[in-house]
Amino acid sequence: MQKPAVQGFLFDLHGVIADSWQYHLASWRQIARELKVSWTPQLAETLPGMSRRDSLRTILSSDNRQSEFTAQQFQAIATHENELYRQMITKxxxxxxxxxxxxxxKELVAAGYPMALASASTNAPAEIVRLGLTGFFSKIVAADQLQHSKPAPDVYLAAAKLVGLPPKNCVAFEDTVTGMQSAKAAGCYTVGINQQELPGADAMLANTTELSLATVLRALGQPVG
Known part of the structure; x- marks a missing residue:
């Protein structure tokens, strides 16, 4: 059975395009300190790829504190984290x-492939500006309009729609387990960028220095050239 042709590329932001998880984790560490919740290696490993609300739920649940806050207090804490993060990304x-x-x-643009940013972060458009990548990413999923965050498929279904393609014809690049689950659930080809194997990935690259169109197509069993 012939594989669907690769016709478009969808990118997570943090850990795939930019080294920006340091800012997210720093802001969440600050929140944990303020809430007097112990920061653990497991939290640092689990949070990447999650939405802000899911991240806060995970932090509170790690210390069985999830029932201590009203919906209004929960939202205030999430808003505070976003403010901390926005201060950090000014750097x-x-x-x-x-x-x-x-x-x-640049290689994808030269080859004529459409691409979109599939980030769970509502700050993604501002980050793309600071990274100087607006020329590449005119199509960015509006994370605040998604019904469900990763690992649900919503963000990748929305990204595929932005490039006008079925998910099965799109390659999704992810660096986290949660993100990989999202891309797989949407039906995309998946390329993991991580030194550790990401379950479900169709192909794995150790880091972004290995990225090239030929490498990706070969890894996915697609014709090259």
Missing amino acids: MTPANRLPGVTKFL
């Missing part, structure tokens, strides 16, 4: 692009 510049990403994006 973000094109230097935060991960190695090899710019070259790969």
Whole structure:
């Protein structure tokens, strides 16, 4: 049975396009300190890829504190984290692009492939501006309009719609387990970028320096050239 042809590319932001998880984790560590919740390696490993609300639920649940806050208090804490994060990303510049990403994006544009940003972050448009990548990502999923965050497929279904393609014809790049689950649930080809195997990935790259159109197509069993 012939595989669906690759016709478009969908990108997570944090850990795939930019080294920006440091800012998210720093803001969540601050929240944990303020709430007097112990910050653990498991939290640092689990939060990447989650929405803000899911991240806060996970932090509170780690200390059995989820029932202590009203909906209004919960929202206030989530808003505070976003404010902390927005302060931190003022430091973000094109230097935060991960190695090899710019070259790969230029290669996709030259080959005529449409692409979209599939990030769960509502700050993604501002980050793309600070990274100097607006020329590549005119199509960015509106995370605040999604009904469900990763690992649900919503963000990748929305991204595929932005490029006008069925998910089965799109390649999704992810660096987290949660993100990989989202892309797989949407029906995309999946490429994991992580030194650890991401369950369900159709192909794995250790880091972004390995990105090239030929490498990705070969790894997915697609014709090259």
